[in-house]
Amino acid sequence: MNKIYDAADWSIQEDSFTQMFYNQNTRQFWLPEEISLNGDLLTWKSMSVAEKDTYKKALAGLTLLDTEQGNTGMPTITALVKGHQRKAVLNFMAMMENAVHAKSYSNIFMTLASSEDIKLLFEWVKENKYLQKKASIIVDVYNGAKQDDEISLYKAMVASVYLESFLFYSGFYYPLLCYGQGRLMQSGEIINLIIRRIAA
Numbered sequence: 001m002n003k004i005y006d007a008a009d010w011s012i013q014e015d016s017f018t019q020m021f022y023n024q025n026t027r028q029f030w031l032p033e034e035i036s037l038n039g040d041l042l043t044w045k046s047m048s049v050a051e052k053d054t055y056k057k058a059l060a061g062l063t064l065l066d067t068e069q070g071n072t073g074m075p076t077i078t079a080l081v082k083g084h085q086r087k088a089v090l091n092f093m094a095m096m097e098n099a100v101h102a103k104s105y106s107n108i109f110m111t112l113a114s115s116e117d118i119k120l121l122f123e124w125v126k127e128n129k130y131l132q133k134k135a136s137i138i139v140d141v142y143n144g145a146k147q148d149d150e151i152s153l154y155k156a157m158v159a160s161v162y163l164e165s166f167l168f169y170s171g172f173y174y175p176l177l178c179y180g181q182g183r184l185m186q187s188g189e190i191i192n193l194i195i196r197r198i199a200a
Contacts, residue, residue, distance in 0.1 A: 006084075007084070008084030008085060008088065009084075010085065013085075014083045014084070014085045014086065015083070015086075018083065018085045018086050018089055019085065021089050022085070022088070022089050022092070025089065025092055025093065025096070025197070026092075028193075028196055028197045029096075030100070030193055031100065032100060032103045032104040032106075032107045032190070033107070035104070035107075035186060035189060035190050035193075036186060037107060037108060037111040037112070037186045037187060037190075038111065038186075039185065039186045040108075040111065040112060040184045040185065040186045040187050041111070041112070043183045043184055043185075044112045044184065047183070051178075052112075054174055055174060055175060055178065055184070056109065056112075056113060056117070056121055057121070057124065058171050058172075058173070058174045058175055059105045059108060059109070059171075059175065060105070060121045060122065060124065060125050060131075061125070061128075061131050061134075061171050062101075062105060062168065062171040062172070063102050063105045063106070063125070064125050064131055064134075064135055065134070065135070065138075065163055065167055065168060065171070066097045066098060066101040066102040066105070067097075067098055067102050068135050068138060068139055068163075069094070069097040069098075069160070069163055069164070070094045070095070070096075070097030070098025070099070070101075070102065071094075071098060072139050072142050072143070073094075073097075073138065073139075073142050073156070073159070073160050073163065074090050074091070074093050074094030074097060074160070075091075075094055076142040076143070076145050076156055077090055077142075077145070077153070077156050077157060077160060078090040078091055078094065079147075080145055080146075080147060080153045080156070081153070096197060100197075101194050101197075104190045104193075104194065106118075107190075108187050108190065109121065112187075134167060138159050138162070138163050138167075141155050141156055141158075141159040142156050142159060144156075164198050168198060172191055172194075172195065175187060175188060175191045176188065176191060179191065179192075
């Protein structure tokens, strides 16, 4: 017997929460190019080498987590959940992780750092055992999620919550500290937009 394919019907709600999440996410949609970062250049020049290094590495760590969340985490969960609307919302969220959040960090790098610094920074991400361990733990949970195995799906969802909460927020600390001190305000505004989207 041939498989019957059905279409997403947004005129009815699949559940009590998915369309609410859709509305929250689309209301908070933005693109990295909408935030001008040039205003941060003067502050950046006045910062110490250690401060610049800490800032860049905090964002580089966030970039790694966003990349894995967009490439592995959200797609894995999307493949295993049922419901076209749920899948659509999770696909939207995956796009935001990689095409908006990670790209935003790259825009900050391209504004504040040299091409050589950026290259070294992404090498540092690959060589830093702590970042790699973080990514490995989360990705292993995602890769362990299997079709028709609810426990493995729930584990992947919990890993996603951990990533989206304390792993991200610990990375946000230093950029938000600078923002609170009135430094790197445009970059801090990007962090605020990302936090607002994550909290949705």
